[in-house]
Amino acid sequence: MRIFKFGGASVKDADGVKNLVRVLGETGTTDTFLVISAMGKTTNAMEGVVDAYFKEKAALPGAIQEVYDYHQQILGGLFNSESHQVYRDVQILFDEIRGFLAWNKSPKYNFVYDQVVCYGELISTTIVSAYLNEVGVKNTWLDVRDFLKTDNKYRDAGIDWKKTQEKVTKGLDRGKLYVSQGFIGSDENNFTTTLGREGSDYTAAILAYCLDANSVTIWKDVPGVLNADPRYFDKSQLLNKISYREAIELAFYGASVIHPKTLQPLQRKEIPLHVKSFLKPLDPGTTVGKGEGIDPLVPCFIVKKNQVLMKLSSLDFSFIVEDNISDLFKLLHDYRMKVDMIQNSAISFSVCVDNKFGRLEELLNHLKGKFNVVCHEGVSLYTIRHFDTQSIESLQNGKEVLLEQRGKETVQLVVKQ
Numbered sequence: 392m393r394i395f396k397f398g399g400a401s402v403k404d405a406d407g408v409k410n411l412v413r414v415l416g417e418t419g420t421t422d423t424f425l426v427i428s429a430m431g432k433t434t435n436a437m438e439g440v441v442d443a444y445f446k447e448k449a450a451l452p453g454a455i456q457e458v459y460d461y462h463q464q465i466l467g468g469l470f471n472s473e474s475h476q477v478y479r480d481v482q483i484l485f486d487e488i489r490g491f492l493a494w495n496k497s498p499k500y501n502f503v504y505d506q507v508v509c510y511g512e513l514i515s516t517t518i519v520s521a522y523l524n525e526v527g528v529k530n531t532w533l534d535v536r537d538f539l540k541t542d543n544k545y546r547d548a549g550i551d552w553k554k555t556q557e558k559v560t561k562g563l564d565r566g567k568l569y570v571s572q573g574f575i576g577s578d579e580n581n582f583t584t585t586l587g588r589e590g591s592d593y594t595a596a597i598l599a600y601c602l603d604a605n606s607v608t609i610w611k612d613v614p615g616v617l618n619a620d621p622r623y624f625d626k627s628q629l630l631n632k633i634s635y636r637e638a639i640e641l642a643f644y645g646a647s648v649i650h651p652k653t654l655q656p657l658q659r660k661e662i663p664l665h666v667k668s669f670l671k672p673l674d675p676g677t678t679v680g681k682g683e684g685i686d687p688l689v690p691c692f693i694v695k696k697n698q699v700l701m702k703l704s705s706l707d708f709s710f711i712v713e714d715n716i717s718d719l720f721k722l723l724h725d726y727r728m729k730v731d732m733i734q735n736s737a738i739s740f741s742v743c744v745d746n747k748f749g750r751l752e753e754l755l756n757h758l759k760g761k762f763n764v765v766c767h768e769g770v771s772l773y774t775i776r777h778f779d780t781q782s783i784e785s786l787q788n789g790k791e792v793l794l795e796q797r798g799k800e801t802v803q804l805v806v807k808q
Contacts, residue, residue, distance in 0.1 A: 392565060394607040396426040396573060396595040401610050401669045402515060403431035405468025408522055414610065414672045420528060422566050424598060426535075426573045427519055428591045429511025430465065433458060434574075437508040444492055444507075445500060451492065459485050462514055469522045477521035484514050501545035502582070505575075509536075509583045512572035512591075520570040530568040538562060539576035539597060541584045546748075547727075548576055548584035550597060559601035588747075592650035596664075600656035607662060609649070610669040615677030619692040620647060630677050632686040637776075638664075638679045644774040644801070645695040645731070654679070690782040693774040695731060699746050700770050700793055700805050701755075703762040704739040716740065718761075726754040731772055732803050734796055741794055743772050743805050767793060773804045 395418075402408050407430075415423075429437070436458045443450040462481060470477060488510050497503060513534075520532040538558040541548035555576075563569070573591020576584045586593050592609060599607045616638075617627040633641070635658040642649045649666070657664055657679075667676035685691070703719070719740060723730055727750060732743040740762075751768075758764050770793060775782050777800055786804060794805040 392422045392424060392602050392604045394424050394426060394595045394599045394602075394604050396591055396607065396609045397428065397669065398591065398609070398611065399428045399431050399433065399515075400612045402427060402519060405465050408465070408469060408519055410669060411519065412523065412526055412528065414669055415523075415528060417672050420530075420568045424563075424569045424571070424602070424604075425519075425530075426571060426591055426595045426598065427512070427516050428573050430462065430515045430518075433461070433511040433515070434508060434588070436461070437511050438504070440488070440492075441500070441504050441507050444503065455485065455488060458511075462518065465518060469518070470525065475521070475525075477518060480517050480521070481514055484510055484517065499545070505545045505548075505583050505585045508585060509572075509575045512574055516570050516572050523568075523570065528568065530570050533563075533569055533571040535571040535573075535594065536575055536577040536581075536583060538571075539594065541576040541578055541586075543578040543580070543582070543584065546585055547587045548578070550576070550586075555597065556601050559598065563602065586652075589647075589650045590652075592653040596653040596656045596662075599662050600660055603660065604662055606665060607657060608665040608667055610667055610672075612669065614668045614671065614674060615666045616641075616646070616649065616679075618689050620694065623694050624692050628687070628689055630685050630687070630689075630691075631675070632682060633677060633679045634682045634684055635679060637685050640801075641691060641693065641776060644776070644803075645693045645772070646691070649679070685777075688777060690778050691776040692782070692786070693776070695745065695772040695774075696808075698731060698743050698770050698772045698805070699751055700741065700743045700767040701758070702739060702741045702765040702767075703758060706761070706763060709738070722754060722757060726750040726757075728754065732794070732796060732805065734794060743770070743794070767805075767807070769808060770805050771808055773806060775802050776800060778802045 397411055402411060440454045443454040466478060488507060491506055495503060516532060520530055523530045540551040540554035573594040574585055578584050595607050614629050616630045616633060618630055619627040621627045635654055638649060639654045642654060661681055664679040665676055668674055727748040729745040729747060730742060731745060734741045755764060755766060773786055783802060790806040792804050792806050796803045
């Protein structure tokens with residue numbers, strides 16, 4: 392079986408859905424499992440719904456209506472009549488959103504987030520599956536929450552591999568074309584969980600592992616994995632082949648094409664990962680698999696924006712030793728800070744983090760009781776793999792470097808924007 396993952400950009404409008412059909416026409420549909428994300432920027436819009444629910448109830452109907460209207464426009468571009476059953480199916484999903492928000496009693500943001508944001512994927516796959524059937528591509532729609540079982544760490548759930556394997560093995564047949572969601576799963580109480588932003592790639596890898604798939608293909612709006620994100624760097628080059636190890640390194644440092652968790656289950660079973668363009672589906676793209684390094688061997692540039700750099704020093708010039716560092720890591724864990732870079736000396740400790748759960752102020756208040764704290768918000772973390780002198784100089788040009796760390800193959804710079 393093959394796993395095809397289509398992201399939000401590939402199905403952002405009616406033309407995108409029609410192009411998905413074209414891709415399947417050129418690549419075939421037999422024994423294929425489609426993992427499809429929410430359409431366009433729907434996840435962002437659904438986050439707006441959750442924010443309105445907690446912060447501005449009067450804005451909630453309008454926030455939901457905005458998402459509804461967007462999908463109605465896509466439906467209108469795909470189906471000739473509003474009497475088509477898919478309109479009713481989509482309406483039911485929006486009724487479920489409104490119903491949940493009406494009766495929900497939980498004050499927990501992360502729980503509510505997962506119960507609401509998941510509908511982006513449910514609506515997207517409902518529309519795509521219906522359109523495939525409409526144009527004669529027979530498929531089976533699945534609710535992936537029936538198969539991907541997780542813990543209850545909402546917004547960043549961990550997979551229960553044993554239960555998931557059992558569900559997939561018993562519930563899926565070979566030879567069919569399946570359409571299902573990325574990003575979401577369910578806990579032991581059947582409440583929806585999410586796997587973290589960009590978790591659809593991870594979903595594809597989980598299913599590939601459980602199905603012993605032949606390959607996973609991620610369909611993007613770029614020709615494959617590039618050595619630099621063209622949104623932030625002037626020149627970029629296609630990487631033809633990448634080893635699992637190198638891809639894991641790139642993903643860890645923040646390369647946006649591949650989700651960091653995606654590669655581990657694929658590597659364990661040596662399942663190749665292809666990254667291809669949905670605009671040119673027959674082009675070779677990039678293959679991630681068993682081997683060494685990257686081809687061609689060129690510097691790879693990665694940037695993480697809107698990071699936080701904290702510089703801590705002891706109040707009495709005493710050493711920052713193992714006990715201090717242990718306490719610091721516990722605090723970073725407790726406040727759910729994703730650590731991207733660390734540097735320490737005898738009396739100081741610097742850490743660059745991603746404040747994705749918005750708990751920085753709480754953490755700073757805690758730290759200021761024990762340390763002198765200097766905090767830089769809104770900084771960018773640049774990473775160069777396989778750097779050379781020219782690549783470092785081109786990156787430093789005109790930037791204020793707050794912190795630098797250099798190893799044999801990798802250099803990292805925290806800079807002010």
